[in-house]
Amino acid sequence: MQTEEFTVTTTDRLDKLVAETVTTISRSQAKSAIEAGQITVDGATLRPKDKPKVGATVNIALPDPEPLNAKPQDIPLDIVYEDDDVIVVNKPQGMVVHPAPGHPDHTLVNALLYHSPLSSINGTLRPGIVHRIDKDTSGLLMVAKNDHAHHSLSEQLQAKTNLREYVAIVHGNFKEENGVINAPLGRSPKDRKKQAIVADGRPAVTHFRVLERYGDYSLVACRLETGRTHQIRVHMAYINHPVAGDPLYGPKKTLKGAGQFLHAKELGFKQPTTGEQLDFTAPVPANFAEAVHRLRLQAGLPVDKAI
Incomplete structure (x- = not known):
């Protein structure tokens, strides 16, 4: 009790x-x-x-909550890379990373457990999970298959030596070509479902550069220096360029889609055992590519350029 x-x-x-x-x-x-x-x-x-x-x-x-344990489930995975220590997976938009109240199964962890043993450091609900991306964000995650790999990848994250770069469609047009957002994040005092810029929050730094301009929207690349919950979504909203389709931090009038247009495109880290630098890229999902195609047509830009 x-x-x-x-x-x-x-x-x-x-x-x-x-x-x-x-x-x-x-x-x-x-x-x-x-x-x-x-x-x-x-x-x-x-x-x-x-x-x-x-x-x-x-x-x-x-009453005490019912214990949750992640169980293996035969769910298709888009595995970009795998060795004895690490799995790099391209998570689809709409998939939750690990079980939690309200999402007890059919998560990425359930699928991974069916495929391979995972590290035990995060217990039975988040085995192997070193970092996360939101349910409605797509893209690359690195997953630890054993505790040695988990420690190594976690240390790389803390030392900020990883490469984690996202692409996003955001509202508005930029005056600058690039910039750095350095604003601490914590739970919003007004809405516990949200994160917010708060004076006593945890340090959070996002580097961004503008890739294309469409008038009312822009395509940007965002590189994480830190990895706080909802970091890119909150930081872009903070500078008045919220991510298109974002149901929490963006305007209601936005691009049609099944969630925010945010994709973890590039991921880089050192292999935990050999120290070899590994770098990966995942193409944006179809709905993201279609949205960029429409925006390029409207803006009179070439449509066949890679995103």
Whole structure:
């Protein structure tokens, strides 16, 4: 049983108070727990919309979550490279990287476990996963097949010696040809589903350069110096060039697609055992290429140039 309590300091709906105070509980989870009688106020059961008085004590008693274990599943993989230590995979847009509440299976990890043993450092939910990309971002990931490789790849990430470059279609036209965004990231104080630029956040640096201009949109390359959650998406929105199709950080009026137009195109690292430099490139998916084709036509640019 998971128990917690807090004192009400402001007047608001109970479900909202719980979600804003207890960061591990979403508002929908708080609503369900209140309705199940697992959250009480001064010993009384209220409704999610009720507003407890300031000074009241909220008690939370939630059952322990069901343990999640990633299980092997026979799901097709686009493997770009593989040796005894590492797998480089081109993840399709729409695939979650590892199991989590709401996504217990059919993830990249489930597919990888069916294909090969993976490192055990991240436990049963994220075996082999050294870095992640968002569900609706496509492109290259390096995956560790053993603990030795996992340590090596993690150290390379911390030392910032990896190459991780993305291409993105973003809103707006740029005055500059390139630039560096250095702005710390952390959880948004207004929306727990989002990341935001916050003064006490973790350091985050993104280098960008403009590849093509289409008037209302631009094609850019973004190289990660750090790898924070949603880093490119938040940083590009921060400089008023949000990624097209981004449902969290972009405008509603945008390019049609099944998520943000963001693709992890280039990946480079040293092979964990031999030290050999390995570099890989993955072509953008069909929907990304089609969007660039349409934008080039509208802008009067050559359409047969490689992205």
